[in-house]
Amino acid sequence: MTNDSPPRLTPAQLRAARGWLNLSQRELAQTCAVNVKTIADFERGASVPYDRTLRDIQHALEERGVELLFEEGVGVGIKVRRR
Numbered sequence: 362m363t364n365d366s367p368p369r370l371t372p373a374q375l376r377a378a379r380g381w382l383n384l385s386q387r388e389l390a391q392t393c394a395v396n397v398k399t400i401a402d403f404e405r406g407a408s409v410p411y412d413r414t415l416r417d418i419q420h421a422l423e424e425r426g427v428e429l430l431f432e433e434g435v436g437v438g439i440k441v442r443r444r
Contacts, residue, residue, distance in 0.1 A: 369412075370419050370429060371436035372404045378427045378439050393417045 379389060386404070390397040395414055402408040410418070419429060428440040 366434060368429070368431035368434045368436065370415050372406055374429055374436045374439055375400070375418065375422075376404050378422045378429070381439065381441055382422070382425050382427065384425075389418065389421060392421045 378384075379386070384392075386400045387397050390400050393414070395410070395417065399408075399410050399414060400418070403410055409415075422429070426442045428442055429436060430438040430440055
């Protein structure tokens with residue numbers, strides 16, 4: 362990752378956020394209009410979705426109150442905003 366690359370959602374962050382929100386892979390996939398296999402493959406580290414797909418997933422999580430935490434462009438965790 363170069364210094365000008367935007368931070369990118371990690372599989373661990375996605376698993377943690379879905380768990381916190383009690384969202385199934387299928388529910389998240391429907392929300393983001395992506396294939397459930399895309400989410401499943403990413404979470405287990407088998408593939409990395411297109412940047413646009415990652416942005417859509419990240420946006421859906423953020424809309425539900427999850428803040429993704431990054432240090433030096435590397436995903437390090439999540440934080441849940443109070444509603």
